Amino acid sequence: MPELPEVETVRRGLQDRVVGRLVEHVEVGRDRTVRRTSADEVVRGLTGARFVAAERRGKYLICPLDTGRAVMVHLRMSGQLLLAPAGARRPPHAHVVVHLAPSAERAADELWFVDPRTFGEVVVFDPTRPDELVPELGRLGVDPVADGLDRATLRRLVLGRRRRMKALLLDQHVIAGIGNIYSDEILHRARLRPDRISSTLHGREITRLHSAVHEVLTLAIESGGSTLRDAQYVDLLGASGSFQDLHRVYDRAGQRCSSCQRGTIVRESVAGRTTYLCPRCQR
DNA sequence: AACTGTCCCTGCAAGC
């Protein structure tokens, strides 16, 4: 599932390959993907526009256009953005196809929004009035990578609430970008139980949590994200990530804990999500 | 305030 590191990897691909390019025309094959407005709005909003930047807030991709509007893409569960040469054979579920004009450096390409489970969205909106179409952008919490997240801020966010740590990390209104995989990896590295109540953390535990957030997200971005068997996350050019090889708990039930070397990773449900942890070293 | 459950949708896997 795309979380901050995967979305950031896609963003970097867009920055390298799509920013600066002109949209010739757009096809929308599935209305559900553009449900927040309409196929017409997305086609009209993108056609003839040039991408001027590729930004990210939490799991949201935002690309400002030279028309003054911007396109927001959320991959949700199974969304992918893929760049392919014009005319390439499309995979199933390519719900939006953006045709990019050839430029001095590049031949004509197509940008595909592929999404089997159709939870993902594409919206063209006015970035000076985000509340009109994408009000959730204004409610996002701090992005640990784009904004930075220092220890004092994290301490305030954690101690100011009485919530299970897993629920807190997953709450996009508190910290933006962490999902089910990275919350488990972060809590394991921080040696904190997912059901630990946030307001009970001690100073040293806050320090460990702070380090773990940055270590996990930084390493995951450097690894190009996590590609799992089912979700098949790949970057803009179709390359898999490799952070799954560095997962210490996620999808490793029954395995020996690589940190303490003594516990066994278990799978349970916390905050309504499948959760992996080492009951021995997470306290 | 924080929790649980529901919905959306599809592909995969477990179970018969």
Add this chain to the structure above:
DNA sequence: TGCTTGCAGGGACAGT
């Protein structure tokens, strides 16, 4: 082996 059923998951939302 072949079918059916259930589950997973991000995020909004309703209800407790």
